[in-house]
Amino acid sequence: MSKQSGPPAILALEDGTIYHGRAFGAVEGARGEVVFNTSMTGYQEILTDPSYYGQIVTMTYTQIGNYGVAPEDVESDKIQVAGFIVKELSRPTRTGAPSNWRSQKRLEDWLAENGVMGLEGIDTRALVRKLRSGGVLRGIITTSVENPDDAVDQARQVPDMAGSNLVKYVTAQEAYDWIECLHPLDINSHNIYGDQYRHLKDQPEARFNVIAMDFGIKQNILRHLTSRGCKVHVVPSSTPAEAILAKKPDGLFLSNGPGDPEPVTDGIETVRTLLGKMPIFGICLGHQILGSAAGGKTYKLKFGHRGGNQPVKDLATGEVEITSQNHGFCVDTDSLLDKGVTVTHINLNDQTVEGLENKKERYFSVQYHPEASPGPHDASYHFDRFVKLMEESR
DSSP: OOOOOOOEEEEEESOOEEEEEEEBBBOOOEEEEEEEEEOSSSSHHHHHHHHGGGGEEEEEEEEOOTTBOGGHHHHHHSOOOSEESSEEEEEOOSSSSOOTTTTBBOHHHHHHHHTTTEEEESSSHHHHHHHHHOOOOEEEEEEOOSSSHHHHHHTSSOOOOOOOOHHHSSOOOOOOEEEEOOOOOTTOOOOOOOOTTGGGGGOOOEEEEEEEESOOHHHHHHHHHTTEEEEEEEEEETHHHHHHHHHHOSSEOOOOOSSSSSHHHHHHHHHHHHHHOEEEEEEEEEHHHHHTTOOOOOEEEEEEEEEEEEEEETTTTEEEEEEEEEEEEEEGGGGGGGTEEEEEETTTTTTTEEEEETTTTTEEESSSOOTTTOSTTTHHHHHHHHHHHHHHHH
């Protein structure tokens, strides 16, 4: 059991609830929508996932930080979460270092370097039960504990996630090419993804030109594309359709990202213009934007899907995939009934839409993260679907 050593701190929620704990990492404070993630591992990928921009993430697993921080595991160039909450921060007492041969620093030091505040020692089970029962809440983490009522007032001033365009804060500022492939990570250089995925030095010959619209893209998504022979050109979310068509791509990829899809009007309009002109594959926010471009509507979920154990059923085969997910909004099934779009996958926990397809216009999308960073690899075949669709469209 690690010993809490940071200054006293509180989590104040907009409903007036106060949780007392200890701060770690940075101590400047944090504000945002408080959500929870059910993954047991993968905290580094979670922290650097742009889809969490503007959110305070609570881990349901009790001990976090035991394997430290490794540079290979980041999903973007910085920590994206607004704040981080754990039951217990793992602090090795014997060696002073995390138990991981790849680790280069401790979690709390990494958070401090990135200016992100953490909170430990609160009853995370009680917090998660509150969020599951009543829905996600706005909150702040602060070391100013003398007047909790002021903290509650500040929590109520946090902008609501619904209606907020957060993509503009995480998208690329200018276009760039991505060339890195999936790489082996274990000590014996065994490729955990299988022999068909090779390291950068064995990069497969590029057979397809793919434009990736960056709504908050994760790096492992890009690695999956390049490892399948795609030459990937990443563009900002505001890139117009004419600029994409000028590149003469074989396919268009729509990335994950944070917040409400409805305010991302420039991205929706671009995708709407490109429907039917090339194969399109969307993931997470990209799935919601594709659904919106096809004429559908989206809505906010009560507490979202965040974790590496979400069961999804393929309606065509009846097979169930265990998937990695991170989203708070969903495409409305009824809004697509007369749009020529087929619902291909559903979430078995709440029956919400997890996949869409339009064979005639050559596009499909999934709500979950098939690149599995972190999470199971059940759904990685969707990248092969995209490649096959581009092959068939030539």
